[in-house]
Amino acid sequence: MSFETVTITMMKGFMLNIQLFVITLVLSLPLGLVVSFGTMSKFKPLSWLVRLYVYIMRSTPLMLQLAVVYYLPGILSPGHILPRMTAASVAFVLNYAAYFSEIFRGGIQGVPRGQQEAGQVLGMTRRQIFFQVTLLQVVKRIVPPMGNEIITLVKDTSLSNFIMVGEIIKLAKDFGNKGMIWPLFYAGFFFLVFNGVVTLLLSRTEKKLDYFRV
Template identity: 60%
Template sequence: MGEAAVIWGRLTSAFLLNCKLFGLTLLFALPLGLVIAFGSMSRFAPLRGAVKTFVWIIRGTPLMLQIIVIFLGPGLLGFKTPWPSNSSGRMMAAVVAFVINYACYFSEIYRGGIESVPKGQTEAGQVLGMTKSQIFFKVTLLQVIKRILPPMGNEIITLVKDTSLANVISNKEIIMMAKEYSAKGLIWPLFSTAIFFLVFVGVLTVLFGWAEKKLDYFR
């Protein structure tokens, strides 16, 4: 029991890294995704083309590859690496990679939600003398939130599980910790990681279900 308690405690501590990566990714990727979405809808063709190309590259390549390139790329190209040499440097690189990746996915969800709102509502707001910002925040935004909530929820739940990819640059998250114990002949820590992810995903599923019901009045 003593050894099992110690292992469980270490798994819990390792999962905090997954949670930290999850929280930081959402904190920065959600607003950045909106900025990218506006760039992809820009009337300035060169900007729109550049943003769409960048999004295509990020969405078309594996997140694991992006993590490795962002962490090792500067050094391999002969530049001074921007990441500290300790564990915080590996964590910073993982956060940057996750933020860029998920911001691009979120941007497409934002763009689809914004473009799905009937243009007649924007025109009606203009007739009433509302500014573009007033129309966006008072007419468009809440409808966009309702429309994007299911796909956004799917991406956020995927993010929970993708945090395990951080171990590709030796971030000691929960699966990496469990693999170390499995190498010592203990299999149960590896399967126990499922409990952490299932509970986390279960809580998010309940929250998104509650939020969708709260926004039912937009149907």
């Protein structure tokens, strides 16, 4: 098999990694914020239920979650199996929303309560206090830990090959079974470049927020 053919095949597989990365990030960030509100809810049954979800997602392997999401629908309703990419997206979003929720929760609770009380004294509503006082400081606080999770997500997309999603690592392994070992190093290069771009974007974002120190 020619170098050009392998390259094109690997790039097509890597597009699935990028697609899974984008879907997970776009959906898990807002879901994580909602989940963080649930964990901080004063309604105890809701808080306990959401905390249980976060505990399960953070305490079990992502590969196990992938297997459950992919195989469980077929077990409950024979013949109804989720497409592999859909199952991977659902598992990743649920998993990363749990991690992001804890980062959001830590950021929100880390804002001094005195600033919220000052907002109330000035006659601001809770919504105004959150968006104009709390949220700005939360964003600054969560960028570094959020960046670490996002970089981890780049690498974790390769775990989707556990349910046979045709991403770049699975393709590299398939080539390896044919006696071609170099595609594995090729896959590593793709991840190095992708992570380099993500790291650069995160670094620039952090620098833009330097003006707002907490």
